[in-house]
Amino acid sequence: MSADHTVVIGAGMAGLLAAAALGAAGRPVTVLEQDHDLPGQGPEQDLGQSPRTPAPRAGVPQGRQPHVLLHRGLCAIEELLPGLRAQLIAAGGVPLDTGNLAWLGQQGWAPFGTPAFELVSATRPLVEHLVRRRVTALPGVSLLTDVRVRGLGRAPSGDGWLVERADGPPLHADLVVDASGRASRLPRWLTLLGHDEVPTSTVDARFGYAGRVYSAPADVLGRVAGVVVLPTREVPAGGVALPVEGGRWLVAAVGAGEHRPPRDPKGFDGFLNRLRDPALADLAALARPLGEVAVHRRTGNVRHHYEQLRHWPAGLLVTGDSLCAFNPVYGQGITVAAVQALLLRRSLAGGTAPGWEGRLLRRFARAADLPWTIATGEDLGHLGTGRRSGGVAELFGRWSGEVDRLAAHGDVRAQRTLDRVYHLMDSPTCLFDPRLVASVIRARLLGLPAPTPRPPLGRDRASWH
Ligand SMILES: Cc1cc2nc3c(=O)[nH]c(=O)nc-3n(C[C@H](O)[C@H](O)[C@H](O)COP(=O)(O)OP(=O)(O)OC[C@H]3O[C@@H](n4cnc5c(N)ncnc54)[C@H](O)[C@@H]3O)c2cc1C
Known part of the structure; x- marks a missing residue:
């Protein structure tokens, strides 16, 4: 195996998108996946015009639930894999x-x-299937299924990692990307290697x-x-x-x-x-x-603060739910993984000076900041335990409530601005647009217009047949 070989642990959305970024940079990559018989693994299989949905699989039990790809995520995946959007639509995505x-x-x-x-609305298995088909067709990218990783060790030469498999000899890698999802064992593997305990936040x-x-x-x-x-x-x-x-x-x-x-x-x-x-x-x-x-x-929000560890080992990255998993109600997980893959691609294109992994990991963590604030801010409100997000996050929460009230009374600009934040297309500072501030003040002084009417859903049940 070549010295600059990368191993990605997990062929979920985060692992596949990281492999797309690594493959584009010309790095040989092996993606290890514990599940077996992933549908459409080969590049030749085409769902064509008569879509069949690939079956949900054991390693991704959430695959039976709706998965919304926020607009930012759709753009990021299209940037990583040009033409994917059209393929999704051709395969039946709406x-x-x-x-x-x-x-x-x-x-x-x-x-x-x-x-x-x-x-583009589609089931999670279809999105994953199409992404997997594109990624495994990239030169240098291979996918090994039925391989469960059970640990990480240092290579005896001191150069790189030994990726320990449950069944089979270890694989050597100079770069390991953990994308094994919520169930990631990386915090444990790192402490076994002598690192400090990884600080973790949970809401x-x-x-x-x-x-x-x-x-x-x-x-x-x-x-x-x-x-x-x-x-x-x-x-x-x-x-x-x-x-x-x-x-x-x-x-x-x-x-x-x-x-x-x-x-x-x-x-x-x-x-x-x-x-x-x-x-x-x-x-x-x-x-x-x-x-x-x-x-x-x-569905809890779980965030591992690897960026706070004193010494981040060379040749290691963490992405997707392994790094930060969100309450999925806000539909953010795939989008954050796609943004992190774009950051990886840019980082590799800019050259990898010593310490690049730690710097990139901090950027990955920053990419999770806004979605984390949105998800945990709302969830702390649901918990109603007196635990609050505090500080700037709480101020934003209250202000977005004001903007939301405008939207619920017909203000299209207020709704579109909230959409931009929700779809991770803009920073929450856009909620302080002077025109919105003026509208909030006007509403406070003069009162709100009538509530936004119910969309044309109708209760005329016969018309649905
Ligand atoms: C109910 C629900 C609904 C959701 N809805 C949305 C949504 O609307 N929009 C959205 O963007 N996100 C949604 N998500 C989140 C989304 O599923 C994840 O954020 C996204 O799939 C990225 O996950 P991942 O690739 O990091 O992990 P996963 O998708 O969980 O993939 C991890 C992969 O690693 C493999 N693996 C695990 N351990 C090992 C091991 N030791 N060795 C080898 N392989 C291993 C697993 O088999 C799996 O294939 C939802 C999540 C849930 C739970």
């Missing part, structure tokens, strides 16, 4: 404009029907998901492209419905603590019926379910 989502926020409906950001609002697939055409709701009902502080229960490939919709219920949705179909329907708006229940009642309800409950 392009939609977020301005056409029926979005029931904390304070009411968001303005509907003006252009905002593009999304777990105990959100649960229950998701079900339905048969219904993408335009079943007419002009409404999808539905989002956000959990509120008062009742932390909500849901989402999005069209995906193959003439299907994914409907998911989400709730925190005692409001976590159940697995049994009757309970699931009942949960949807008790939400603040009946749109999700109506859709589920009319569309034909295609399988069981799948639940997922491992």
Whole structure:
């Protein structure tokens, strides 16, 4: 094996996107994945025009739940793998404009029907499949499945790493990228190698998901492209419905603590019926379910502060959920992994002076800062334990509440500015745009206009057939 060989642990979205960045830099990469028989591993398989969704797999149990690729993530993946967006659409992914989502926020409906950001809605297995097909076709990138990594050791020569496999001889690598997800054992492996304990922050609002697939055409709701009902502080229960490939919709219920949705179909329907708006229940009642309800409950925000370790070892990086996993309700994980892959690509293009890994890791951590603030700020509010985000984060939280109130009373500019932050396209300082500040003051002095009307969802059930 060549001296500059890289091993990526985990072929989830973060591992694949890191491999795309490494492959583009001409580095030989081996991605090690514990799952076996990943669908469409070879470059030749094409889903073509009649999409079949690859099956969810054991190593990615969240694959049965809806996965939104925020606009920033779509742009970042397109930059890493040009043409991926078109391939996703050709394979059945549904392009939609977020301005056409029926979005029931904390304070009411968001303005509907003006252009905002593009999304391509597809199941997680399809997105991963297409990305995997592109990445494994890159020269120098190979994927070994059925290989579980169980430890990291220093190479006896002192040069690089020995990646220990559960079954088989260790692999030598000069660079190791841990992308093994939430279950990453890297903190433990590092302490076994004599490093300090890795400081870790956790905010777990105990959100649960229950998701079900339905048969219904993408335009079943007419002009409404999808539905989002956000959990509120008062009742932390909500849901989402999005069209995906193959003439299907994914409907998911989400709730925190005692409001976590159940697995049994009757309970699931009942949960949807008790939400603040009946749109999700109506859709589920009319569309034909295609399988069981799948639940997922491992959703806490967990952040390992590797950047705070005194000595970061040469030849080691951590990306994706292994570094920082977010409550998925905010749909940020893949986007952050894609942004980190772009940072990796830029760093490799700029040359790798000694200590580059530690510097890059700090940039990876900074890429997680805003999404972490968004997710934990909201979740601390849901926990209501008196634990607060504090300082600037809390100020932003309160101010974005003011802007959200404007949006819920018809202010399109307020909604689009919130969208820019939510889709990680802009810094939260854009919420202090002088025009928005003026609108907030005007509303405080003169009162708010009428609430934004409910989007054209209709309760005319017959029209859905
Ligand atoms: C319910 C739910 C819904 C979500 N919804 C969204 C969403 O809407 N939008 C979004 O952007 N993100 C969402 N996410 C988050 C998203 O799934 C992850 O952030 C994203 O997939 C990046 O994860 P990853 O590649 O770091 O880890 P994973 O996707 O978990 O992949 C880790 C990989 O490593 C492999 N592995 C693990 N250990 C080993 C080992 N020891 N040896 C070899 N291989 C190993 C696993 O088999 C797996 O293939 C959601 C998550 C959950 C739980």
